Amino acid sequence: MSVEREDDFDLHRMTALVTGATSGIGRAVAKRLAADVMSVVVTGRNAQRGAETVNEITEAGGQARFVEADLEDPAGIDRLAAEVGEIDVLVNNAGRAVWAPTEEMRVSDYDAMFASNVRAPFFLVAAFAPAMAAKGSGSVINIGSMAGSLGLANAAAYGATKAALAALTRGWTAEYSGRGVRFNTVAPGPVHTRPEARDLFDALAETTAMKRAAQPAEIAEAVAFLVSPKAGYITGATIAVDGGRTAI
Numbered sequence: 001m002s003v004e005r006e007d008d009f010d011l012h013r014m015t016a017l018v019t020g021a022t023s024g025i026g027r028a029v030a031k032r033l034a035a036d037v038m039s040v041v042v043t044g045r046n047a048q049r050g051a052e053t054v055n056e057i058t059e060a061g062g063q064a065r066f067v068e069a070d071l072e073d074p075a076g077i078d079r080l081a082a083e084v085g086e087i088d089v090l091v092n093n094a095g096r097a098v099w100a101p102t103e104e105m106r107v108s109d110y111d112a113m114f115a116s117n118v119r120a121p122f123f124l125v126a127a128f129a130p131a132m133a134a135k136g137s138g139s140v141i142n143i144g145s146m147a148g149s150l151g152l153a154n155a156a157a158y159g160a161t162k163a164a165l166a167a168l169t170r171g172w173t174a175e176y177s178g179r180g181v182r183f184n185t186v187a188p189g190p191v192h193t194r195p196e197a198r199d200l201f202d203a204l205a206e207t208t209a210m211k212r213a214a215q216p217a218e219i220a221e222a223v224a225f226l227v228s229p230k231a232g233y234i235t236g237a238t239i240a241v242d243g244g245r246t247a248i
């Protein structure tokens with residue numbers, strides 16, 4: 001991590017806020033951006049797992065700090081924005097996936113999914129994008145899902161949240177691109193994260209062209225590329241990182 005590559009120069013001293021960086025994909029993204037010499041703000045609700053992410057980054061020589069926030073609470077978003085200040089990169093990764101037959105979906109789970117997967121990214125962009133636009137640069141990555149563009153049984157509501165997030169990405173592209181802020185969606189297929197959902201991930205893995213699920217680090221690589229200057233002309237895109245699932 002102490003060895004700088006030529007392109008590190010552009011990322012050096014940039015600050016990235018990664019939501020849901022206390023586990024899974026978000027933790028892998030936080031570690032990957034820190035390895036690119038960015039200073040990372042790790043956020044989530046679980047302070048202990050947040051500290052673990054921060055420790056993994058700092059032990060590897062990177063820079064990170066944890067700020068606790070419940071993004072389903074609009075006041076929590078306001079407090080997070082006030083505490084964090086200006087950032088260069090926002091990764092809207094925190095999310096909730098409740099899979100259930102439509103007739104069994106509880107209103108509380110439906111509402112919680114839309115609050116964390118759609119409303120929170122919306123108001124985080126409202127909080128952070130204006131300052132990015134004012135300085136003429138910034139990058140926002142929204143973590144979508146293949147479920148946003150495929151019909152998956154028991155995931156109608158979850159898929160709707162991810163389709164909405166991809167629509168937000170396109171809307172923000174229209175709104176902010178003239179002021180130097182790029183927006184992209186990374187849409188993973190199955191990723192081995194929550195151990196309790198291992199069977200679901202394995203079943204979904206069989207439906208991909210590559211017949212396997214991803215590791216979180218494979219999603220983080222796509223995020224790192226998209227926030228880097230190498231992706232300077234990519235905005236408004238949905239990048240599938242799904243083992244070919246949406247191609248077949």
Ligand SMILES: NC(=O)c1ccc[n+]([C@@H]2O[C@H](COP(=O)([O-])OP(=O)(O)OC[C@H]3O[C@@H](n4cnc5c(N)ncnc54)[C@H](OP(=O)(O)O)[C@@H]3O)[C@@H](O)[C@H]2O)c1
Nearest residue numbers: 020022023024025044045046070071072094095190191193
């Ligand atoms: N795993 C997959 O197969 C897969 C596939 C496609 C897309 N995705 C998407 O990728 C993202 C990450 O998923 P994952 O599999 O890594 O899940 P995960 O391991 O369950 O992590 C979810 C993260 O979101 C945070 N979070 C959830 N609700 C929150 C809230 N109200 N306020 C603040 N933080 C909250 C959690 O933080 P705390 O626990 O600290 O609250 C946790 O860090 C999600 O948006 C998910 O929809 C996952």
